[in-house]
Amino acid sequence: xxxxxxxxxxxxxxxxxxxxxxxxxxxxxxxxxxxxxxxxxxxxxxxxxxxxxxxxxxxxxxxxxxxxxxxxxxxxxxxxxxxxxxxxxxxxxxxxxxxxxxxxxxxxxxxxxxxxxxxxxxxxxxxxxxxxxxxxxxxxxxxxxxxxxxxxxxxxxxxxxxxxxxxxxxxxxxxxxxxxxxxxxxxxxxxxxxxxxxxxxxxxxxxxxxxxxxxxxxxxxxxxxxxxxxxxxxxxxxxxxxxxxxxxxxxxxxxxxxxxxxxxxxxxxxxxxxxxxxxxxxx
Numbered sequence: 001x002x003x004x005x006x007x008x009x010x011x012x013x014x015x016x017x018x019x020x021x022x023x024x025x026x027x028x029x030x031x032x033x034x035x036x037x038x039x040x041x042x043x044x045x046x047x048x049x050x051x052x053x054x055x056x057x058x059x060x061x062x063x064x065x066x067x068x069x070x071x072x073x074x075x076x077x078x079x080x081x082x083x084x085x086x087x088x089x090x091x092x093x094x095x096x097x098x099x100x101x102x103x104x105x106x107x108x109x110x111x112x113x114x115x116x117x118x119x120x121x122x123x124x125x126x127x128x129x130x131x132x133x134x135x136x137x138x139x140x141x142x143x144x145x146x147x148x149x150x151x152x153x154x155x156x157x158x159x160x161x162x163x164x165x166x167x168x169x170x171x172x173x174x175x176x177x178x179x180x181x182x183x184x185x186x187x188x189x190x191x192x193x194x195x196x197x198x199x200x201x202x203x204x205x206x207x208x209x210x211x212x213x214x215x216x217x218x219x220x221x222x223x224x225x226x227x228x229x230x231x232x233x234x235x236x237x238x239x240x241x242x243x244x245x246x247x248x249x250x251x252x253x254x255x256x257x258x259x260x261x262x263x264x265x266x267x268x269x270x271x272x273x274x275x276x277x278x279x280x281x282x283x
Contacts, residue, residue, distance in 0.1 A: 123161025132156025135255025257283030
């Protein structure tokens, strides 16, 4: 059985709006509930065969082609159940050492793939201080999987926007780490990284005070610092240069522009088509 998670769904879809009727049927969701399919799917359990077909249909838009794939897959499954198919499987078993599913699962938990998920975060303000927003781009298997935007402030700063973006990235990373994924956060704000990884420990030891005056942005720093400490052994947080040609960094930046345009106060998933070229033209 396959448990349906957001990560699994990305294997079969580039965008939630791309789901086909055949994929809905595979998820055991009626077509009249297509608008609610995502929420209905999460947490479901489907057979391994249905899960495999769901992924195989990714990017196949023509229904006739989808039907052919399903027909061929069913024929293969029927062959595997036939005496001839069983005979082939027995031969393979004799020639290859047997590995239990428990052993495979344990190995996966001990040695997860490095770089399973990469989270790019950015914050921006114009002017500074002024209208600000935060953005995040999440990559899975080297491809953009989802974009996030929001936390608009009419009188924010670059630093508050960057810290907000980092905090939201930590929240996303916590969920991914709980699924057993290896996560890397890439942030172009050395200030935000230093706050969380270097300075906060000393400030905390001194009762959240520092020489020379108040600690600016203390509330969000404390939240991010405490969250980071709970997952620091499971994720990595690294600095990257801004606007150096990294697609993820540029997409996170465009989400900050989109936030200032929409004035979205919450942190939201970007639900429009993930057309990278169009998104990069924002701002």
